[in-house]
Amino acid sequence: MIEHEPPKEQVLVVHEGDLRATVRMMAAARLIREHHRKARITFLTTPEYEGLVKYCPYFNAVETTLRETAKKGFIERVKLARASKFDFVYDLCASDAARKLKGAMRLSRGQWIDSAPDPKSPDHPSEQIADQLGRAGIGRTGHRLGEAPPPMLDWVDFVAKRSRTLEPAYFGLQDRYALFAPAGDEFQPAFRWPKERWASLAHALKEQGVEPVIVGGPSAREIGRYIAHVTPGARDLTGRANLVQLAGLGRKASFSFGEDVDLLHLLVAAGSSAVMFHPGAEAPHMASPRGPESVILMHAPTLAQISVAEAVQSMRVAGGFARSPEAA
Structure with a gap:
């Protein structure tokens, strides 16, 4: 039978x-x-x-x-x-x-x-x-802030095995790099870190042997071009990578910086530690990206008050300089 x-x-x-x-x-x-x-x-x-x-x-x-x-x-x-x-x-x-x-x-x-x-x-x-x-019977209840399981895009590694377009080398990245996810033109100036600060941060990272890589959609192209123009050696990938490729870059990035933009959530979930710039008197804990690595929230009444030195120090605290391209 x-x-x-x-x-x-x-x-x-x-x-x-x-x-x-x-x-x-x-x-x-x-x-x-x-x-x-x-x-x-x-x-x-x-x-x-x-x-x-x-x-x-x-x-x-x-x-x-x-x-x-x-x-x-x-x-x-x-x-x-x-x-x-x-x-x-x-x-x-x-x-x-x-x-x-x-x-x-x-x-x-x-x-x-x-x-x-x-x-x-x-x-x-x-x-x-x-x-x-x-x-509903899946897991437990009563999670305190930070206790919920984070999203993790570790499965991108399996996609990368089938497509070299997810590898940093596909974009010409060979050594340590940090991702910049600046807010685009659709954001009001109050919600954007000044472009001069982004360029100065790119210069500071270059001096530390970390390649700055600007990522984002079409609305971020202007600031991407500006940073790459002012800082020789910074790489502008705005508008050139799809979401899966960006997740692949996030998996192996030494660090990520960004304002409160959706893309930063993707990069953090992919495995990148990060700093998020946010205007306001208090840290935006309820809006922070979640992932397997550290995220530092930097806030000030106006974003122009956040200095490049403070951003670099936050990167050090989160272990950004210690991460190698092969860490993911």
Whole structure:
């Protein structure tokens, strides 16, 4: 008599958001995968960051039709929910599209689990999500600040084995380098470290044998060009690397610097220690990037008050000079 294996558990993870929310989501995805080890996990999201999440090992499939599904009529959404046969649905975003999906899923067999952070809460989103999952039986509850498992993009190493475009050498980087993730043109001047300070920091690192590398999207091209022009030897990669490549660079960087920009969250999760510049009288603990290495928050009423010497000293405290290119 032939014994048939029971059907695999079906799990759906729903998420949409900006890059920092997507990076934070990966900590939750890791916990869900560890809890549902043998399940088939589908990630339902939007197209913006498909190029990054499609390599994430926590999902068996990535679908980018969340918004299209939400736009369908209620009856059609109910039919899709019943046909999906998901056993568990984890909502990590609580967006309008997710709420519409939730209404349809209530009429299916799937168990809907709210795991999204509350934007009005004073707690860091990472602790909020970890506690939500704990209440659903995944891990524990009562995480204090800094205790939640951080997102870790260590899986990028496996992608790098198949593509040399993720290696620093692909961009001409051979020795120690530090990544600059400056705020782009869309940020108001009050939220940007002065470009002259960035250039002076690049010069200071060059004197220490660390190559400054400016990264970011199209909005950061102007400051990237400025730093590279003023500081010979600084390398401007703004607009030249995709998110997976940037994660690869973050894995082997000696250090990263940036304002409160989404890209810094990616670099930290990839494994880079970092300094984040933030205006204000208090350290922005609830907005800080999370990852396996140290992050130092430097704040001042105006960012111009943060000196290059202070930034370099913070880098030393976090162990930036001690990290070699092969450390990851």
